[in-house]
Amino acid sequence: MARLGRLRTQLGGPLVFGGAPIGGLYEPVSEEQAQATLAAAWDAGIRAFDTAPHYGVGQSERRIGDFLAGRPRHEFTVSTKVGRLLVPADGPTEGVDEFYQTPAFSRVRDYSRDGVLRSVRDSLGRLRVDHLDIVLIHDPDDHLPQALDEAYPALADLRSQGVVGAIGAGMNSAESLAWLVARADFDVVLMAGRYTLLDDSASAMLFPLCQRRGVAVLAGGVFNSGILAGGDTYDYAPAPPSIRDRVHHIRDVCASYGVPLPAAALRYVLRHPAITAAVIGARTPEEVAVDAAYLTLDIPDALWPALT
Secondary structure (H helix, E strand, C coil): CHHHHHHHHHHCCCEEEECCHHHCECCCCCHHHHHHHHHHHHHCCCCEEECCCCCCCCHHHHHHHHHHCCCCHHHCEEEEEECEEEEECCCCCCCHHHECCCCCEEEEECCCHHHHHHHHHHHHHHHCCCCEEEEEEECCHHHHHHHHHHHHHHHHHHHHHCCEEEEEEEECCHHHHHHHHCCCCCCEEEEECCCCCCCCHHHCCHHHHHHHHCCEEEEECCCHHHHHHCCCEECCEECCHHHHHHHHHHHHHHHHCCCCHHHHHHHHHHCCCCEEEEEEECCCHHHHHHHHHHCCCCCCCCHHHHHC
């Protein structure tokens, strides 16, 4: 349990900056806007930054690295991922995987030992650091045996060498994450979208397992890719009518207690004892400021049973 406490201290607070939006997710983000957004996160006291080669084919990592360059290394925490190598593109890249105005690279799935070592080396270069605080195996849904047999031992070796601090996996599937946690010596997992006001499936099996094994949980996708924060996407696709109806009902309940829906969505997640921090993506300084303000908003205790 000591490593869980160390990681909690290292993160520096309940919010982690999610770097997918500044990589161009859903819409282009200029260099100036990305840097202003990162500065707003820093000014709000956020000292942990989550990214991945997948996010804008390296663009998110590079922008975060540029922002953090020159700051004392002990003052921030960087989390990135392995499982997708970047190679020169041989065709159009605009809009691929919903990322826009990105460098001319393509993603190649690779959970092999060599792939992990190359991915870490490349990320170190883009992030401009000499070690990575957290590295997660990214979306190995269809590659679980290789993730366990090759990617995990490679990360464990890097952890023992001090090149990497904490290791784990980041996925949208609570069941697959639980399968990995039960078989690997992980420090942390990033559970995306499976513990929210719309879907709490991670609480049934994954969270108790993580608590027993002393594994930290970072909660991603707390707004289910936008639908709980005023958007119209659910799990990275247009929300179906049934989801929109549920969101309307939840919003009405929140409004009856004078609480904005996104504030309830974030604070609901942070209430769970298994969750160490929430990863909140932002593409503008205003989004960062709003999300940070939700932490201090007074929310009546009666709201939670009303939502349940």
